[in-house]
Amino acid sequence: MTVRAAAGALPLALLGAAALALGGDAVPVEAGLEARDGRLVASLDLRPAFPDDLRKTFANGLTNVVALQVALLPEHGDAPSAVFGRVLEIRYDVWEERYVVTVRDAASPAGRQLTERSWAGLRRLLSDARDLDLGPAAAVATGSWVVQARVEVNPVSRELLERTREFIANPPSGVRGGAPSRSVLGAMASYLLHGSDGGDSRLFAARPFTAREVRTP
């Protein structure tokens, strides 16, 4: 089994793989498959994952996170052959009036920044998931395969967990305007704090495909 995950999004990708393996009710999506330099590269149309009612969420001026985990699975199997992870941090700049998107995946673990002026542009950017590296193209030479994707909006990420741990370990002091105070109980609670499967998570799946349906340039 080849598991290639983005360095920055590896934990999420592995979590996603475990979740994906469980299956569930997946929403059908369109997928494009291409063999590029010997690797299977997928593109997904994830418009159903970003309905219009997310506009208010993404335009609230806070940092919103979209975690995308894509897995390649045999049609009749639940162990992914390859997993791809991508994390998008979206912040609406209320001064500049534009969306600033930071994309982290295997190709750019440090993140690459994109900007979009409008919700329509942002939605297009989020929905049009491209360059999803699903491992060697030879892996799908035989049999029938399925591409599944899990999209989580504002999941409990490692960063959020760390930030929350810091927050409860150093709660605000009782004095108004006072500096954070160190709390023994809070420090222990932060140490014992585990993540959750919280967040808005949706599962998508493309129709099964075979090697013949993989485009070659």
Added chain:
Amino acid sequence: MTAPGPAGGRGGEPAGAAAAPAPAGARPRRIRPSRFEVQIALALVLAAAVPLGAALWLASRLAAENLALGLNPRVVARLEATPALYGDLFQARKQLYAEQARALARALPRDAAAIPAFLEAAVRHTPRLRRIAVIDARGEVRAEAENPEPNPEGEWREAPARVPLGAGETLEAVFAVEARFFADLDDARELAEGMAGVEALRAEIQQSYVRAFALLLGAWAVAAGLAGWWLARRTTRRVSDLVRAVRELARGDLRVQVRVGPGGAADEVGQLARAFNTMVDEVRESRDRIVYLEKISGWQEVARRLAHEIKNPLTPILLAFQQLEAHHRERPAADPAFARLLADAGEIVREEIGTLQRLVDEFSGFAKLPEVRPEPADLGEFAEDFARTSPVEGAAVEVARAAGPCPVSLDRALMRRVLQNLVQNAVEAARPAPARVRLGVSRARDRAVLTVSDDGPGVPPELRERVFDPYFTTKAEGTGLGLAIAKKIVLQHGGDISAGAIPEGGSRFTLTFPQREAPPPPAS
């Protein structure tokens, strides 16, 4: 802790001169806890677990309520809406600046020469206008004015507003927006994101607080349990030691003792241990006394029979020999050698019969020791009276007595015989030098003590127990009955006698007697 018992000590007192270790007194190494310890430990665990459960439930409720208070949904929603409010503020500012720029464009003079002055005046009189310029179609600045105030610490950010003037020209007005808005916006966003994270992890945070509380309480309970176990063990160990000592006592070990530690000497367990030690001491002394007296009685019976068996043939032997001598005197022998032989034999027979007679007398005296009839007396006065009225040849007797009365019950005649035996032993040990004997009288708790010390060669340590056995003697001509008789008399007084030594090397015999209650002073 059981410990070797002092033979002469009482109630856990330090061992006396006759102390001997009790082999069963050593406490065996304990690995398994006693049932008593297990019961106490269980009680402690139960006592700790019940409030622990209640405290955990309370902690869970407290964490939930605190989180509910801290994460009021309205507060969180307001916080999350803060960046949008800033957005509205910025929009309003931008609209205001655009309107101001349009107003300036409308008022812009048509005379090109007047434009610079107008711009200068606009910068001076328009709030937050930092710079204004007229830019032609080629993008070149035709005229401009700028507020000379510096912005060294980034106290404002630029907000440009552009108004087309016609013929490709543009009026560009750059206004200032306070930089603190952006700092406040960042702070608000950070706080809102933190709160959103806490909100997303509310259930997990509550659980982690309960876990932390459980951990702290558990650690505290373990520490308290260990401390309680340590304290309980100190008590249960002493109780277990007592139980073990009682078992050893039941097996017949009368030298077992329970050690009374300095920390627990004052409590009930310490008092119980002290009482146990006293009881064991008294039982052991009583048993020793009974055993010795039974042994002495046996030896007295032997002495009586021996005296009888020896004494009976002595008179016929003597009479027979006297008849032989009388017969020889009636018929003077023709043989002078036989006459000499008979004379020598007669001398030997009479001498040996005399020796046997004295032995019989001593055996008889030992066998017929009279019953002790004690009467109230003062031990110090008795000792002084003995030194004054019972001189022993070859001995100088001194008396040293403690101040105050030392009331005892004594059979004066028999006790006088005891002292005579002891002084006589000192005289014989000191020969040919005269003996110097010191009688000491003192009190120790409820006992009266009489010591008889001399400056002779002393009694070797290994013989100090045996010297009181009947017929045991180290002297060539002794019968070994003197000290046996002395011990029997002392024991019959309820006392005890032991042999020891003084630092200078002489012997010291210590006689202890129960003190008699002093009579009340006569009423005046």
